[in-house]
Amino acid sequence: MTNVEFNEKINELWTRTKAGNLPRDARFKAIEALTDQYVEATGKRPDSGALDRLATLCLYEEVTDDDRMKIRNNEAPIMSDRQIERREADQVSFTMAEEVGTDGRDYRSQTRQNRKKLRKY
Template sequence: MTYTFGDNYKSQFSAEVTKLIEKNNAGGFADRVDKMVEVQRLTDAYIDQTGETPEASELERLTDAILSEELKSMYRAKASATEYPFLSERQMMTRISGEASFKLAEETGTDGRSYAPPKRRERSPYENRYVDIHAKIRNIERKRKYRIDTAPGPVETYKRSPEEVSAYLEETYGYRRI
């Protein structure tokens, strides 16, 4: 089939792409190679006649038409059964949602132990009340004990005569009162 493009070549190319997709959906191509040959003829004719490359959106439509069998396939294990699988957007999202994060692999050692930085859990309101009540009780006990330990002792006074004081000083320090 030969293709000719006039003044309005972009809309004509889009119409040809739509025809090719309809032919593909109707089963007009024997296999993927036939589709690829027809797409190659269409794009080559467009480039030769206009000197421009087709728009990316139209090329994507052609690519989807070539890979329509793979994109429509609902075979669950096609990603593992084929060497280079083509996944539809839904299949790709399903695959991504089932994958584990690399963060988990970074934080888990070969021994199976988690080496992630520890995270402190928050206490519940009940636990906070419990801790506050018991902390107040301990604070009252500590305060009482501290007052006892730091309170001044009783003052003891001794009444001695000056002679007794002189004798004590002389005996202890060798001091003699004149």
């Protein structure tokens, strides 16, 4: 089995999983069988890219769960790259909590001096 054939079979597993035709237990067995076939045919482990795709396929339900409260609702949530980016974009630094009051007023010491109005004589 070549790398191209192996990747095509991984693509087939992804297609069947996204279509809902491959339940979790059957998917695990198919992934294990596919990996064993590759090792028997080549005598070595698949490359890291293929193993990464298979690992993500194992965690398909967790990675595709788009619940915004995943962190709060699950004990050990697994987030996709996109979910991590969205979470980091929504976070605010503690500096804001230290400097801005609950009334919305900025309590930092003023560093810029205001211009005094010039008087006309």
